[in-house]
Amino acid sequence: MSTEQNTIHEFDFNLICEYFSMFERQGPGSPEATLKALSFVEGLTADSSAADLGCGTGGQTMTLAGQLPCRITGLDLFPGFIERFKQNSVRLGFQDRVKGIVGSFADPLPFEKESLDLIWSEGAIYHIGFRKGIETWRPYLKTGGYIALTEASWLTNNRPDEIRNFWMEAYNEIDTIPTKIKQIQDAGYLPVASFVLPDYCWIENFYLPQLQVQEEFLKKYPGNSTVERFIEMERHEQDLFMKYREYYGYVFYIGRKL
Ligand code: SAM
Numbered sequence: 001m002s003t004e005q006n007t008i009h010e011f012d013f014n015l016i017c018e019y020f021s022m023f024e025r026q027g028p029g030s031p032e033a034t035l036k037a038l039s040f041v042e043g044l045t046a047d048s049s050a051a052d053l054g055c056g057t058g059g060q061t062m063t064l065a066g067q068l069p070c071r072i073t074g075l076d077l078f079p080g081f082i083e084r085f086k087q088n089s090v091r092l093g094f095q096d097r098v099k100g101i102v103g104s105f106a107d108p109l110p111f112e113k114e115s116l117d118l119i120w121s122e123g124a125i126y127h128i129g130f131r132k133g134i135e136t137w138r139p140y141l142k143t144g145g146y147i148a149l150t151e152a153s154w155l156t157n158n159r160p161d162e163i164r165n166f167w168m169e170a171y172n173e174i175d176t177i178p179t180k181i182k183q184i185q186d187a188g189y190l191p192v193a194s195f196v197l198p199d200y201c202w203i204e205n206f207y208l209p210q211l212q213v214q215e216e217f218l219k220k221y222p223g224n225s226t227v228e229r230f231i232e233m234e235r236h237e238q239d240l241f242m243k244y245r246e247y248y249g250y251v252f253y254i255g256r257k258l
Pocket of ligand 1: 024025026027028029053054055056057058059060075076077078081103104105106121122123124127
């Protein structure tokens, strides 16, 4: 995410990792939304393979692992997140079938082509762009395999300039739900389902837990302008969500490879 001036990528990776490692999840979401999306995925067995791309510390991966009998590989760019992911997997007793690996979900992925029955990705595909992501990842799915993603989407046909301009700067692929569904269809998937994440996935699960950590961070790094700017960005993003949440949100999209 970004503001008018800075993208998150301009900040020190270790700082971002330290900040977001303090949370169970690194983006808006909830176990209920993960399970609701999973309810549209059929036919997975103990022999199936799933990948969670941009898994972060694995909040949603562990929810999936509690329901699915199969192997799940979490992939993330940040070694610090994968370290926490592995600790979570061991703590919950999933370590024999839930693995975390450090790597990128840009092409080529560290999987065999046509090897995956399910690709999961919450709050991460925007890093390479929705259309590019669904096209790049498709060859790694078996025919009939599923893709389940959350993606920032407009909920209305019109929106105030302030929020439109913010998103054009932050992620100009944000679009309406029908447009995203058409993109899924055009990329060679059957659109199976879509639903909007409820507000609590953003407010109670994502923004509110950050308030205390922001105070702690500012105390831990007094006078550090990078930290101050980063937290200012996070707070600005939260303020915009509170003001404009009727116009945009995260939408879960579930598709099946044709
Ligand atoms: N899925 C987690 C969740 O919902 O809590 C994390 C979401 S977080 C907003 C986005 C994640 O994508 C981060 O953990 C980040 O490190 C990861 N990421 C960004 N670019 C990536 C890339 N090219 N390859 C793999 N992971 C990437």
